[in-house]
Amino acid sequence: MRLMRWFRRNWARIAPRRRLRVIDGDSLPSHLPRRDLVLARDGDEDWCVGMRCPCGCGRSIELLVIREAAPRWDLRVDHKGSPSLSPSVWLQRGCRSHFWLTGGRVRWCD
Numbered sequence: 001m002r003l004m005r006w007f008r009r010n011w012a013r014i015a016p017r018r019r020l021r022v023i024d025g026d027s028l029p030s031h032l033p034r035r036d037l038v039l040a041r042d043g044d045e046d047w048c049v050g051m052r053c054p055c056g057c058g059r060s061i062e063l064l065v066i067r068e069a070a071p072r073w074d075l076r077v078d079h080k081g082s083p084s085l086s087p088s089v090w091l092q093r094g095c096r097s098h099f100w101l102t103g104g105r106v107r108w109c110d
Helices: 002-014
Strands: 020-024 037-042 045-052 060-064 074-077 083-090 098-102 105-108
Touching: 002 105, 060 083
Parallel strands: 020 037
Antiparallel strands: 037 045, 045 060, 074 083, 083 098, 098 105
16 A cells, blocks of 8 residues: 555656646536546636546546635646646545645645
């Protein structure tokens, strides 16, 4: 178990950066890509960002980015197309992953 955790955390440092895919609508698809994030955009309004948990548990994570939501996350995309989220993502149930997504890379909180 510890070896797998060590491998996943170190792989996050050297793996290709995650990208952002934009879909039309106000909800996420039932199947999310393995590494990339999906942004649901309805017209000119961003609703939510979805991704699979980077720990490898397979859980789908949905984060609201619409201004009226609480809690909500801020999404930024740099000139290379690499997404960043703030604040950090902390799953309270299941795998209990806690991480930052910065420049398309996962930075684990220990």
